[in-house]
Amino acid sequence: MMTLYQFESCPYCRMVRQKLSDLELTYVSVCVSRDRARRDKVVEVSGQPTVPVLVDGEVVLADENDIVAYLEATYGRQGKTAKSPW
Ligand SMILES: N[C@@H](CCC(=O)N[C@@H](CS)C(=O)NCC(=O)O)C(=O)O
Secondary structure (H helix, E strand, C coil): CEEEEECCCCHHHHHHHHHHHHCCCCEEEEECCCCHHHCHHHHHHHCCCCCCEEEECCEEECCHHHHHHHHHHHHCCCCCCCCCCC
């Protein structure tokens, strides 16, 4: 099961939630603090404090554009492609 670290009012997180929804994917949402100093778990899993962070098995992504591209390449209509870096 994928895990998304995020908070509701974050526009970058919304972008990722929208893609997950469009692709009809099931995921666990971990709601984090808006205060970056209180994001110990985010730092633990990704090595940095910004969100969104997506964890999908061994894959850990900490940028919304990378996450959306990953979701599209992995779970989109094309599925995994030879061009996918993941
Ligand atoms: N991934 C984006 C940044 C994403 C971002 O800025 N997220 C905000 C939440 S909306 C965040 O975590 N900012 C750090 C903070 O809250 O201090 C980038 O590298 O430009």
